[in-house]
Amino acid sequence: MEGVTVWLFLAILKNEAAAEKMISAMLELELTDAAVVDGEAVENLAARTFELFSEIGRMFSERLRYNRVLIGKMPDRATADDLARLCREDNLDLNDPETGFFMLIPCETWP
Numbered sequence: 514m515e516g517v518t519v520w521l522f523l524a525i526l527k528n529e530a531a532a533e534k535m536i537s538a539m540l541e542l543e544l545t546d547a548a549v550v551d552g553e554a555v556e557n558l559a560a561r562t563f564e565l566f567s568e569i570g571r572m573f574s575e576r577l578r579y580n581r582v583l584i585g586k587m588p589d590r591a592t593a594d595d596l597a598r599l600c601r602e603d604n605l606d607l608n609d610p611e612t613g614f615f616m617l618i619p620c621e622t623w624p
Contacts (some may be wrong), residue, residue, distance in 0.1 A: 575624025
């Protein structure tokens with residue numbers, strides 16, 4: 514992408530321990546230009562909103578899922594690689610769907 518000047522990272526982590534590990538790695542890399550948002554899994558919202566989903570949830574165990582969303586500015590791909598490495602060293606597997614996911618998105622700054 515021509516004109517890329519910044520990278521946006523997005524992480525959705527499915528448990529508090531994973532969020533704490535990633536936040537610790539972010540602080541080690543001085544990645545403080547970010548936000549942490551408490552989230553709720555779509556199936557939780559559907560179960561509260563639509564009776565059918567509530568019944569299906571009870572049939573397959575009522576496991577409520579919450580998540581943490583981390584979003585912020587990443588200075589470059591090398592720093593993203595460092596963040597992933599630090600997470601792996603702390604046994605946080607960002608490729609495991611039970612953990613969540615991490616994305617790096619190229620963006621252009623807007624005047």
